[in-house]
Amino acid sequence: MADPRFYSVTGPFTLEALAEISGARVAGEVNLDATFTDVASLNTAGPADVSFLDNKHYIDDFAKSKAGACLVHPDLAAKAPPSMALLLTENPYHAYAWVARSFYSAVAVAAFVAPSAVVGETAILGAGCRIEAGAVIGERTEIGRRCHIGANVVLGDGVVVGDDCEIGANASLMYCIVGRGVIMHAGVCIGQDGFGFALGPQGHLKVPQLGRVIVEDDVEIGANTTIDRGTGPDTVIGAGSKIDNLVQIAHNVQLGRGCIVVAQGGIAGSTIAGDFVMIGGQVGVAGHLRIGAGARIGGQSGVMRDVEAGATVIGSPAVPATEHWRQVATLANLSQKGRMKGK
């Protein structure tokens, strides 16, 4: 059970309701009116809990789980313990997301402007905003309706934030236009100068950075991630993209819709990624490249060339995944042979 210190649970829900919420179908003949009070992981769930299995790593936990109900792919259902009600779905994690969101629906925050928040005289706040203590909102800044601006957040002059956004504590935003439904976590830095210098042996000359950061609707940005504003063109984060913690996005980068950038990845200046590109953890993508829609880049890769749409690449320098794994195997084999020879 989620710690009531931090969470409040709604419900209960019947098995029938859970099937409807999740889009899953109930397996076999079980009591559709049985009620469930919470979600839980396989190894902590009890008879009143709903769990899910979406990773074969955890199939032993599934087989031993005491969960009263479980969202599971039909192909794995046979491993279930006898007393478990099964909610069958092709996409158990997606289904679980809907169930969990029902038990733990987002609590509407009460509209409020903390006395210690500093709001510019010419700033515009939409109805229903909550501005926490110590937040600093600049001049001509515009915040949409029902936004939650965390404690000690700094929104620079002129920044625009759409409706229903959440900005985490201690985040800093400037020179940016943010869409609706955007979530930024604590410590995020958006819109600072890009790393633009005309290098030279007598010193490096700073180049004015004259663009913005455009964050489209439904984007989520992880803690302490940094996104620099463009040099003239804008830096753009496409709608629905999800960026993890400690990611670096340089000036003029454009991410398409629905992109994923896992923690500690970095994308150098002016690279353009298509829709639904997936970038693994700690990946580095060089500047001025094109990454085609739907491309997938494995963790820790170093991408130095354009990547075709739909391709999967990995390695540093990154090559097609099959070629990468062949190289890994080739080197391991050669190394092993050398060892056999006593060298």
Next chain:
Amino acid sequence: MADPRFYSVTGPFTLEALAEISGARVAGEVNLDATFTDVASLNTAGPADVSFLDNKHYIDDFAKSKAGACLVHPDLAAKAPPSMALLLTENPYHAYAWVARSFYSAVAVAAFVAPSAVVGETAILGAGCRIEAGAVIGERTEIGRRCHIGANVVLGDGVVVGDDCEIGANASLMYCIVGRGVIMHAGVCIGQDGFGFALGPQGHLKVPQLGRVIVEDDVEIGANTTIDRGTGPDTVIGAGSKIDNLVQIAHNVQLGRGCIVVAQGGIAGSTIAGDFVMIGGQVGVAGHLRIGAGARIGGQSGVMRDVEAGATVIGSPAVPATEHWRQVATLANLSQKGRMKGK
């Protein structure tokens, strides 16, 4: 000498006292009542300073040092300059730590709540706490005795912090339970949502993150490090673990006791590490793995499989260290041969 602008030194200490403080033994027949006023590095120390040698890189500096006394391993003592008093110990750095802590003992901070701090009405502050300017303490938040909460820190609703903790400026903590004697440096972000999405071509569905972060006693966490809360299970940082700057710890990760994670390392979701695991700088550990107790992972490694207790692995993908270095040598040799052939 440490800059008096920032530090105040106590002492002096006699050679005899230093031997007792450090657990080292005095070599030869020297004046046990000689006094020392400070610690210093080998190349800056003078006759009234105590220094230490713990890295063979610096043996030349040792031989030329003007330090009046030096903590050193017996095996290296022969290189000492003639006038130096030697404090012999198997573990000079450990011994130095005790000596330095004696000269520069932590100053107790005066209890104080800054007028500009915002403390929730239902928050509980232990005796002797110092809450700096602009800190924001939520509702039902509980802070132990003698804690030092830095300027502009944000502690979310319900957060618990044990006795004798230090939280650095601009840190953000939420959904977490922190033990005693924990040090968090500036800009740390603890407890934000993990990177949990049910991915899909129509968009990525956010999955509620319902766990906490448990930070056990005597943990230290570096500047701008991010630790996400669990999805349902908790994220756990074991007692005495030390985490460097800019590290990413994802949801549901469990670190055992005494683990070390060097700067810019990242550990993906649900990976479990045993006690005293050492993870080098910029290492990436994939999700859902088991890292056995005492395992060591070399810098920049990419760990994609479970690691056995006590093993040392390195490389991306990580392999046992001896195999890694053999692969490095094999490739260098083959490349060199190709070059010889004029190719």
Next chain:
Amino acid sequence: MADPRFYSVTGPFTLEALAEISGARVAGEVNLDATFTDVASLNTAGPADVSFLDNKHYIDDFAKSKAGACLVHPDLAAKAPPSMALLLTENPYHAYAWVARSFYSAVAVAAFVAPSAVVGETAILGAGCRIEAGAVIGERTEIGRRCHIGANVVLGDGVVVGDDCEIGANASLMYCIVGRGVIMHAGVCIGQDGFGFALGPQGHLKVPQLGRVIVEDDVEIGANTTIDRGTGPDTVIGAGSKIDNLVQIAHNVQLGRGCIVVAQGGIAGSTIAGDFVMIGGQVGVAGHLRIGAGARIGGQSGVMRDVEAGATVIGSPAVPATEHWRQVATLANLSQKGRMKGK
């Protein structure tokens, strides 16, 4: 055109004035009195804009550009569209920097101390400083003239900041001495304890960190970058060095003048780099090394040995660049041969 929400442009400038500002020479016989009102990128510029070409990636954009004038290397001038006035220069990006700085000259900030800023009673502020809301300035802290201290910045006790510095929102500085003309972006953490522990199976003993961070004149430091103070010696960032976002600089590191560290790079403790060293993105440099002046380290490299002055190294472990690329080619060839043989 730069968004007037965030920027205000000066000008216009004649072609002749632009030649003088940039140090470029006008090509052919064109109207020197023609006026230009703004800078713009090649693919967005119109007849009244000045653009630049400094990367062959963009030569097609250049050939199609509608820019009225363009800074370009003489060797590429032949590709220009007929109506474009050309400003020829060996260093178009440098020249562009001067032009852009003329159109968008830094606006002097009005002196001001926000009512919600907390300034220590014994702090000293130079003339013309602007201290934004929520900033916290410690005791005995000294700030030079015309500094701009961002909202919710924390400057610890005793910190010294020179004239004409800009410190971004939510940055935290302690135990540091900062020169003139330094720019630090949002979320920077300077001067926290280095990662210094005497490791041991009974637990890791914290070693007092007794040095400072010295940031010399004209340094720029990117968002959420962390620089630890020295253990006793200082950590030093040499004059004119430029450090990108999310970089980690450990205790006792010394960077020479004019060094470049690209985003997410990390330098371990006590490493010393000479002047004008260039360190690529996501590079890791081990501790206690010497990196010679003018050395260049390719992106994602792992440097485990000293690097000679002027050398270019790459790879993990890093080797001379020619050797690295030969190794990459060797492995690709061997892997391909194995595949041919049907293995």
